[in-house]
Amino acid sequence: MAKKYERIADALRQSIRAGQLKPGDRLPAETALAEQYKTSVPTMRDALGELLAEGLIDKRHGVGNFVREPRPRVERSNQRHQWEKNRARLLESERLKTGSTEHDTGLTVSDLAFKATYREVKADEDLAAVFSVPVGTRLLEREYRTFPREGDAPFSLVCSHLLYSAVSSNPDLLDASNEPWPGGTQNQLLTVGIELDRIVERITARPPTAEEAEELGLQKGVSVFVLRKISIDTGDRVVEVSDVIMPGDVTELVFTTPLDRW
Amino acid sequence: MAKKYERIADALRQSIRAGQLKPGDRLPAETALAEQYKTSVPTMRDALGELLAEGLIDKRHGVGNFVREPRPRVERSNQRHQWEKNRARLLESERLKTGSTEHDTGLTVSDLAFKATYREVKADEDLAAVFSVPVGTRLLEREYRTFPREGDAPFSLVCSHLLYSAVSSNPDLLDASNEPWPGGTQNQLLTVGIELDRIVERITARPPTAEEAEELGLQKGVSVFVLRKISIDTGDRVVEVSDVIMPGDVTELVFTTPLDRW
DNA sequence: GAGTGGTCTAGACCACTGT
DNA sequence: CAGTGGTCTAGACCACTCC
Numbered sequence: 193m194a195k196k197y198e199r200i201a202d203a204l205r206q207s208i209r210a211g212q213l214k215p216g217d218r219l220p221a222e223t224a225l226a227e228q229y230k231t232s233v234p235t236m237r238d239a240l241g242e243l244l245a246e247g248l249i250d251k252r253h254g255v256g257n258f259v260r261e262p263r264p265r266v267e268r269s270n271q272r273h274q275w276e277k278n279r280a281r282l283l284e285s286e287r288l289k290t291g292s293t294e295h296d297t298g299l300t301v302s303d304l305a306f307k308a309t310y311r312e313v314k315a316d317e318d319l320a321a322v323f324s325v326p327v328g329t330r331l332l333e334r335e336y337r338t339f340p341r342e343g344d345a346p347f348s349l350v351c352s353h354l355l356y357s358a359v360s361s362n363p364d365l366l367d368a369s370n371e372p373w374p375g376g377t378q379n380q381l382l383t384v385g386i387e388l389d390r391i392v393e394r395i396t397a398r399p400p401t402a403e404e405a406e407e408l409g410l411q412k413g414v415s416v417f418v419l420r421k422i423s424i425d426t427g428d429r430v431v432e433v434s435d436v437i438m439p440g441d442v443t444e445l446v447f448t449t450p451l452d453r454w
Numbered sequence: 455m456a457k458k459y460e461r462i463a464d465a466l467r468q469s470i471r472a473g474q475l476k477p478g479d480r481l482p483a484e485t486a487l488a489e490q491y492k493t494s495v496p497t498m499r500d501a502l503g504e505l506l507a508e509g510l511i512d513k514r515h516g517v518g519n520f521v522r523e524p525r526p527r528v529e530r531s532n533q534r535h536q537w538e539k540n541r542a543r544l545l546e547s548e549r550l551k552t553g554s555t556e557h558d559t560g561l562t563v564s565d566l567a568f569k570a571t572y573r574e575v576k577a578d579e580d581l582a583a584v585f586s587v588p589v590g591t592r593l594l595e596r597e598y599r600t601f602p603r604e605g606d607a608p609f610s611l612v613c614s615h616l617l618y619s620a621v622s623s624n625p626d627l628l629d630a631s632n633e634p635w636p637g638g639t640q641n642q643l644l645t646v647g648i649e650l651d652r653i654v655e656r657i658t659a660r661p662p663t664a665e666e667a668e669e670l671g672l673q674k675g676v677s678v679f680v681l682r683k684i685s686i687d688t689g690d691r692v693v694e695v696s697d698v699i700m701p702g703d704v705t706e707l708v709f710t711t712p713l714d715r716w
Numbered sequence: 717g718a719g720t721g722g723t724c725t726a727g728a729c730c731a732c733t734g735t
Numbered sequence: 736c737a738g739t740g741g742t743c744t745a746g747a748c749c750a751c752t753c754c
């Protein structure tokens with residue numbers, strides 16, 4: 193026999209899909225639901241936990257459980273990289289018009305809030321291995337947050353590392369107040385004579401840390417994508433390592449692989 | 455103040471990383487752990503649930519909780535597509551030697567068990583939209599499972615769809631007993647005159663269905679990758695749509711994007 | 717202050733595993 | 736059969752939100 197909380201979760205899913213419960217609707221209180229389904233509150237909470245992990249409902253402490261508005265998925269395509277490379281050499285007036293997040297989401301610049309912080313750090317074992325440099329090498333660490341609107345949760349948490357020695361010849365690159373930089377990282381690299389040859393992305397999924405869940409506004413049970421983007425220049429040198437955390441429930445990654453012709 | 459179950463989970467994580475609990479070790483019974491950490495069994499189970507979702511422990515019903523052996527990650531690179539395309543035109547004797555799963559895992563053919571089932575189906579709305587054909591169009595549905603060893607859980611669940619009309623000219627392609635087909639899908643397509651131009655992959659993450667969790671042997675809280683691979687031929691026609699479910703805790707997806715030179 | 721979800725307790729009973 | 740984890744109950748008390 194199926195587990196009780198699964199049967200209840202199924203019944204609720206059914207109600208949502210059939211439209212008896214519409215996006216934005218508040219569900220009855222958990223005590224009321226428990227009574228309705230002839231079960232205890234903890235079992236009811238197990239059932240709601242399934243819907244929560246699937247992103248079908250939002251729990252709001254002290255307020256109630258709500259059917260979630262079908263949030264538009266944020267699409268992140270690897271074609272953004274070539275797009276960014278092309279854009280990096282445009283005139284500044286062109287580069288100012290739009291950034292990568294707009295490219296992904298279709299939103300316009302004015303809808304977005306942006307935050308960047310820079311820091312100088314030393315390479316730990318992990319980063320040293322990827323950059324092929326000694327542990328302790330100076331790196332420029334840059335954290336980015338892009339918000340759909342002020343007050344909302346960010347789309348992603350980005351932590352980028354650059355080889356300090358590679359970028360310090362242009363002091364503007366060391367100052368976070370120049371962000372958002374028109375033309376993005378590839379334009380920044382262009383100012384110190386670096387051209388990218390290829391980008392390697394490694395993707396895993398795992399439960400968020402408590403801090404990540406907090407910052408991204410994730411419900412319990414939702415996993416995150418961890419994407420490590422490694423930028424390699426025309427001299428086969430790793431010049432940037434960027435770690436991106438994205439909510440698994442609303443993100444779609446798209447990769448196009450062209451094949452050589454026969 | 456931090457939640458009790460989080461503090462306990464942290465303490466256990468610590469013990470595992472410090473090596474006081476080694477891979478393969480059995481943890482004390484949950485009742486014993488609850489007593490040790492001065493808490494109730496349900497709270498203890500919440501703490502263990504965190505480690506479970508992170509893949510640090512295995513729960514085995516009726517047996518106990520075990521520190522997990524650090525399972526090797528299965529890497530799936532998009533370079534496999536070009537590799538497969540090159541392999542598709544080799545002599546059969548060459549093609550027999552190795553398949554894509556071996557390419558991903560580094561295992562040899564003899565370590566692997568393989569299962570394929572074919573079925574004829576009609577396109578639902580979803581598939582019809584991707585193929586750009588009317589709903590109800592005949593499709594060949596193929597399910598694949600590859601196991602590390604007989605009896606173990608498969609690496610992934612693969613469900614592939616081909617346009618029936620595109621492949622039926624070669625009856626060998628309709629018979630599952632010809633699997634594993636030396637040279638893979640791209641060689642199969644070659645026999646009916648189809649060459650692939652590019653592959654588009656769309657990736658999301660979500661909790662597994664009950665069936666997926668069962669078949670992949672997933673612990674509670676572990677998410678799966680859902681990868682939809684769309685193969686497009688040199689005439690810009692979608693010829694294959696393949697849905698792949700992979701465990702999020704042991705899979706690493708790798709994508710390399712080459713950039714045009716300035 | 718009323719009502720909501722969040723955490724935690726204590727314990728019953730069932731299902732599974734290995735001996 | 737003994738011991739383990741799995742499910743479920745009943746209810747206390749806290750934290751948060753909104754009126």
